[in-house]
Amino acid sequence: MTAPHTGSPPAGGLWARAAPLAPDSVLRALAAACADTEIAGRPVVRLRLASGQVETGRLIRVGVERTDEVVVLGLPAERHRPPDEALYVRVRSVVAVGVLEAEQHRDVLSGGTLAAPVTGEPVTRLALRRRYAPTAELPLRPDWDTCPDTPEALANLAAVLEAVRTAADAVRADALGRQAWAAVGAVRLAHRPGEPLTVRRGPDGLTLAVDLIAALPRHLTDEVTRGIESVL
Structure with a gap:
């Protein structure tokens, strides 16, 4: 190259x-x-x-x-x-x-170790806090302290949060899914350098770990949905 x-x-x-x-x-x-x-x-x-x-x-x-x-x-x-x-x-x-x-x-x-450059208007932390404020249906709890404060990382965070929202809607599409989702007290999201996207279940909900500096999976929403459904 x-x-x-x-x-x-x-x-x-x-x-x-x-x-x-x-x-x-x-x-x-x-x-x-x-x-x-x-x-x-x-x-x-x-x-x-x-x-x-x-x-x-x-x-x-x-x-x-x-x-x-x-x-x-x-x-x-x-x-x-x-x-x-x-x-x-x-x-x-x-x-x-x-x-x-x-x-x-x-x-x-970069072989996926760097995120794609940001196009358009960069997103801000405040905008993300407003757009993805925790609700009873979607109790999002990003770990803001671990999230890098760069345009690329915040753009990745926005994409992951939107993917979680879409995945949650898909899970709750039927009665069985709504019953499983009712046990989720919180959806935590943390930046984990060098780690692939993973979803784990804990005593109070789900934890989604992802490297926000690196490139995200191409089919992000599908991967998040599969990860969530696999632990519910």
């Missing part, structure tokens, strides 16, 4: 945690992460081929056709113009991959 040189790299961010990924792994991971993204928001990659040729385009897809794994690029890779050419390249022909604006894809390129 290579990235455009823009002078001295910053001390933190992707440059401190870039994962040593093989070129084919970079392409597969980026393609999977952007599968639901509009074409204009897809990563721009620069492929150096075994022949010495270099191709730059938006990453459209990586897939297998018969026995060949193929990467599809959209050309040209201009910011305000949709691609009008599709380029098909055998993945085994790719010897190096450059990812332009790599920091935008740091959740993938």
Whole structure:
């Protein structure tokens, strides 16, 4: 994996945690992460081929056709113009991959140890406290003292809290689920660096542990729902 040189790299961010990924792994991971993204928001990659040729385009897809794994690029890779050419390249022909604006894809390129960059207006702690104040139906108790005070961590926390709310609604969708949920006195949420998302049951309710600095699971709500249902 290579990235455009823009002078001295910053001390933190992707440059401190870039994962040593093989070129084919970079392409597969980026393609999977952007599968639901509009074409204009897809990563721009620069492929150096075994022949010495270099191709730059938006990453459209990586897939297998018969026995060949193929990467599809959209050309040209201009910011305000949709691609009008599709380029098909055998993945085994790719010897190096450059990812332009790599920091935008740091959740993938760090191997999941960094959260995706925040887009739009950053969320605040106060806004989250208001939006997810504990109620009788959903007694949320985030451990605010352990939550990092960064835009990325707060964005992750917002996503997890919303996933818990959606999961709770799904659990209470029938009488059996409502009966099980009635025994939940509190839903605690804590930042646990380096830990995958886990849900545990204690004497007074549920505890959900997650690394708020790292990238969240792609299907977050499904994972939270499965975790909660598995311990009720």
